[in-house]
Amino acid sequence: MNTGDLAWVLISAALVWLMTPGLALFYGGLGEKRNLLHTMFVPVLIIGIATLVWFFAGYSLAFGGSGDVIGNLNHILMFDVSFNRSSRGLTIPDGAFALFQGMFPIITAAIITGSVIGRVRIKAMIVFMILWLIVIYSPLAHMVWGGGFLAKLGAIDFAGGTVVHISSGVTGLVLALMIGHRHQSKHIPVRPSYVLIGGALLWVGWFGFNSGSALAANGTAVLALVNTWLASAAAVLTWALAEYYLHQRATLTGITSGGVAGLVAITPAAGFVAPWAAVIMGLIAGFVGFAGITFVKNSFGYDDTLDAFGIHGIGGAVGALLTGVFADKQIGGVAGLISGDASLLWKQLVAILFTVVFAAVGTFILAKITEIIAAPLRLTPEEEAKGYDVIMHDLTVE
Numbered sequence: 354m355n356t357g358d359l360a361w362v363l364i365s366a367a368l369v370w371l372m373t374p375g376l377a378l379f380y381g382g383l384g385e386k387r388n389l390l391h392t393m394f395v396p397v398l399i400i401g402i403a404t405l406v407w408f409f410a411g412y413s414l415a416f417g418g419s420g421d422v423i424g425n426l427n428h429i430l431m432f433d434v435s436f437n438r439s440s441r442g443l444t445i446p447d448g449a450f451a452l453f454q455g456m457f458p459i460i461t462a463a464i465i466t467g468s469v470i471g472r473v474r475i476k477a478m479i480v481f482m483i484l485w486l487i488v489i490y491s492p493l494a495h496m497v498w499g500g501g502f503l504a505k506l507g508a509i510d511f512a513g514g515t516v517v518h519i520s521s522g523v524t525g526l527v528l529a530l531m532i533g534h535r536h537q538s539k540h541i542p543v544r545p546s547y548v549l550i551g552g553a554l555l556w557v558g559w560f561g562f563n564s565g566s567a568l569a570a571n572g573t574a575v576l577a578l579v580n581t582w583l584a585s586a587a588a589v590l591t592w593a594l595a596e597y598y599l600h601q602r603a604t605l606t607g608i609t610s611g612g613v614a615g616l617v618a619i620t621p622a623a624g625f626v627a628p629w630a631a632v633i634m635g636l637i638a639g640f641v642g643f644a645g646i647t648f649v650k651n652s653f654g655y656d657d658t659l660d661a662f663g664i665h666g667i668g669g670a671v672g673a674l675l676t677g678v679f680a681d682k683q684i685g686g687v688a689g690l691i692s693g694d695a696s697l698l699w700k701q702l703v704a705i706l707f708t709v710v711f712a713a714v715g716t717f718i719l720a721k722i723t724e725i726i727a728a729p730l731r732l733t734p735e736e737e738a739k740g741y742d743v744i745m746h747d748l749t750v751e
Contacts (some may be wrong), residue, residue, distance in 0.1 A: 354437070355444035358569040362449050366563025368558045369456035373400055373463045379613075380467050381608060382547025383659050387740025388471040389543060390415045392659075392742065394746070395470060395478065396463035402479065404457040406486045411458060412451050414491035423492045428502065443568055453565060454721065456488050460562075461517045467659030468525030470530050472737050475745065476535025481723040485524065489715045493708065498692035501626040506699065508704035509680065509687055514621025514673040515708045522666020523712040526657060531720050532731045534656040537738065538642055542606045552609035556585065556685075559616045561590075563623040577623035584635030588615025591639025599647070614642025614664050618672035625676060625685035634675050641671050670705050677701035 377396040384392040403411075413428035417442035428434055428451075436448035443450060464483050469478075491517045496503040503515075510516060542548060563581045593603040617637035619631055626634070645663030657663060658700025677698035680689030688694035724730055731737075736744055 358444045361570035362445050362453050365561035366453040366456050370559025372460045372555050372558030375551045376463050378547045380659050381541045382544035386543045389748045391741035392470050399463045401507045415494035416499045419500050424495045435736045438619025452621045458486050458704035460506050460525050461521045462520040464661050465525045468529045468657045468661040472731050476722050476727040480727045482717045483733035503704050508700045510565045510621045511624040512620045512668045517664040518617050518669025519708045520712045522662040523709050524716045527713050527716040529657045548606045548609050565651045569571050573624045581629035584631040585612045585615035587635030588631050588639035591636050592643050593642040609640045614638045614668050617668035621673045626679040628738040630679035642668050649671050673701050673705050673750040
């Protein structure tokens with residue numbers, strides 16, 4: 354075991370955990386006044402739900418065994434998980450690996466909540482998230498990072514473009530379509546300062562998210578952090594340009610969202626591409642993220658409350674695809690299109706399409722099951738108009 358590597362992974366795990374309270378603030382600032390507290394409440398609740406699901410069975414299903422689709426239950430309740438040695442050939446013990454990986458389902462599930470917050474019942478949300486973490490997230494993590502068939506195919510995902518962002522974005526879109534539009538959907542961000550504070554916490558946490566995915570304090574970790582920094586900064590600028598061109602103004606909530614869009618796009622590529630490629634990916638991500646929450650959303654007419662699909666679903670897919678273009682064998686050991694191997698691009702496309710279909714179909718089925726267990730899924734028009742801050746939290750935020 355290497356104490357330096359262990360220290361970095363433990364710190365990174367704490368940084369990734371911080372992303373969920375950050376997302377709570379980010380979403381709260383973007384959301385509606387009548388649901389401000391509830392919008393922040395739900396991601397914090399997800400910390401409890403996702404953590405215990407990971408402890409009971411999620412880790413074992415994601416990283417136990419060597420199946421093509423899902424793991425086994427050999428590590429249920431963290432049974433036989435060593436805190437002193439590694440069974441995966443790492444320089445950190447299995448317990449540290451399980452801890453770090455356990456932060457990812459928390460933020461993934463929390464991202465989903467933004468699509469339907471304020472119109473889905475909390476009981477239904479809890480039931481759905483438990484099912485989703487077991488049936489969707491854990492198999493995807495196994496297929497990509499646990500030696501499953503997408504890994505065997507040769508698709509790459511450094512820190513979660515498919516597992517985290519595409520899966521959460523597509524899930525949010527399907528839920529939004531199934532639950533339907535808000536009855537009063539026009540609103541502006543109520544707390545831009547919350548958006549900035551939450552976005553900053555997300556940003557800092559993302560350095561651990563991507564750099565920690567090297568699972569060691571080494572050159573790959575440095576590369577991932579540099580690429581994360583560059584891509585997010587570039588996306589801030591292109592989002593600002595797009596917003597200014599369309600509306601003749603650039604906003605604080607906009608450019609902060611642009612930074613998040615850049616973070617999403619670089620996530621699958623952080624340890625595989627050169628810094629110059631990260632800048633290009635960030636520049637593209639800013640435009641794509643802005644287009645996702647404006648042109649795409651308006652053209653198709655879906656009501657994704659806080660744009661989980663526009664930023665995470667579309668951004669994750671673009672990032673995963675561009676990883677197949679810019680992956681540099683001299684940098685990360687895997688050759689993409691620019692390094693002379695076009696096959697990686699096709700493998701990435703297969704992984705993206707599979708993740709979209711798997712998450713979409715699975716979400717539809719799980720939502721129907723949830724409806725049986727905890728019907729109805731959505732609030733009544735009267736309850737929605739009143740807002741969850743009054744219904745559940747017994748106060749109205751001024």
